[in-house]
Amino acid sequence: MSARNSQQNKAAAREKLRIEREKQAKKDKARRQLIVGGAVVAVLALAGVVGYAVVQANQPGYWEKAAKAELVKPKNTEGEDGLTVVIGKAEAKKTLELYEDSRCPACAQFEQAAGEQVKKDVDAGKYKLQYFGATFIDNMSKGEGSKNALSALGAALNVSPQAFLDYKAALYSKELHPEETVDSFAKDDYLLKVADTVPALKGNAEFKKAVEDGTYDRWALDMSKAFNKSGVTGTPTLKMDGKKIDTPQTAEQFTAAIDKALAG
Structure with a gap:
């Protein structure tokens, strides 16, 4: 194998590795966004439950009505x-x-x-x-x-x-x-x-x-x-x-x- 072909193969391998890393990075980013988004939804949901509980707790009871x-x-x-x-x-x-x-x-x-x-x-x-x-x-x-x-x-x-x-x-x-x-x-x-x-x-x-x-x-x-x-x-x-x-x-x-x- 000539030195030229060897260098081309190495370059191709590096490019392939770069592309795979970019794909993986995009997947990791998307996963992190999903996790963060899910956490935000969970926090909002919890806040909603707590808020509802507070509102209900402050509602007048039967005898107060x-x-x-x-x-x-x-x-x-x-x-x-x-x-x-x-x-x-x-x-x-x-x-x-x-x-x-x-x-x-x-x-x-x-x-x-x-x-x-x-x-x-x-x-x-x-x-x-x-x-x-x-x-x-x-x-x-x-x-x-x-x-x-x-x-x-x-x-x-x-x-x-x-x-x-x-x-x-x-x-x-x-x-x-x-x-x-x-x-x-x-x-x-x-x-x-x-x-x-x-x-x-x-x-x-x-x-x-x-x-x-x-x-x-x-x-x-x-x-x-x-x-x-x-x-x-x-x-x-x-x-x-x-x-x-x-x-x-x-x-x-x-x-x-x-x-x-x-x-x-």
Whole structure:
């Protein structure tokens, strides 16, 4: 082989190698661009997910929306906002104020001991009953049961004062009142199960719809605000015409305390 041919072959080999390197460089560049582009898309996608999560987290919750909903007042209430719940004969001169939270275990104990006597006294015209509903246990123990039960009580009150009293008694009953840390009242199905034990509410389509639709949710929240402004710090609390009565543990103690308050 001549020196000329040898040099030509070497030159051709170098050119071929150069071309291959350029091709490989282009492939590497394209791959890097794809990787960078993919990373940018992934970052943007992640940013979108995070942004969506932040927006959702800042959306008002169910009860925050309920607080701004139109106020629907139950029947059998008084006052411009429907927060005055007074049950009893108009001629009764005294008024027993009762402050309760539906999830409160002490309220359940009081109702189981003296609730029936309260109803008898009210029916007899011994005094009127004014009810104040609280929801502070939802904040203490976490949950929604106090608010949801108070809304359902509004639905019962819309049926009749007697339905309200009977439903309240059922909610506090030994068989159906849950432990304070168990938020059973947050479930509409459970509230309706309790209502099935009350003749006026069992199979009552209007009551059922009001519970499931949350018709009186705003009313329940406003009632809770009124309780918070009352100065009462615990439940159950009893007052006779504004004067506090020590909470009795039995029906007999209740009657003695009430008679003393009425005499005073």
